[in-house]
Amino acid sequence: MLRDVISAEYKGDYKIKVTFEDGASGLVDFSKYLLEGGIFKKFKDMEFFKNFRIHKELGVLTWGDEIDIAPETLYSVATNSPLPEWMNSQQGSPANMR
Numbered sequence: 001m002l003r004d005v006i007s008a009e010y011k012g013d014y015k016i017k018v019t020f021e022d023g024a025s026g027l028v029d030f031s032k033y034l035l036e037g038g039i040f041k042k043f044k045d046m047e048f049f050k051n052f053r054i055h056k057e058l059g060v061l062t063w064g065d066e067i068d069i070a071p072e073t074l075y076s077v078a079t080n081s082p083l084p085e086w087m088n089s090q091q092g093s094p095a096n097m098r
Helices: 030-035 038-044 046-050 071-079 085-090
Strands: 005-012 015-020 025-029 052-055 060-063 067-069
Touching: 005 052, 005 060, 015 071, 025 030, 025 071, 030 038, 038 046, 038 067, 060 071, 067 071
Parallel strands: none
Antiparallel strands: 005 015, 015 025, 052 060, 060 067
């Protein structure tokens, strides 16, 4: 089942309401990314953080040409559901937000 992001709305602080093509939606708190460092340091600039967009072809949430968050990760967090099985080996990576 495809779970591409079809809409996203900034809700304050580091929270974005994300809606997926299957109709599911939920609030994702990106403040956890601030602890990851690296490229995610850019999120400390709130204007940068608020300037996200949806890459329509890929169905991902992006910031500039530098940061994107997989829709599977967003779906898991927004709907409080498990990650797809194929992503389990990646659970230690920052993009999984867990």
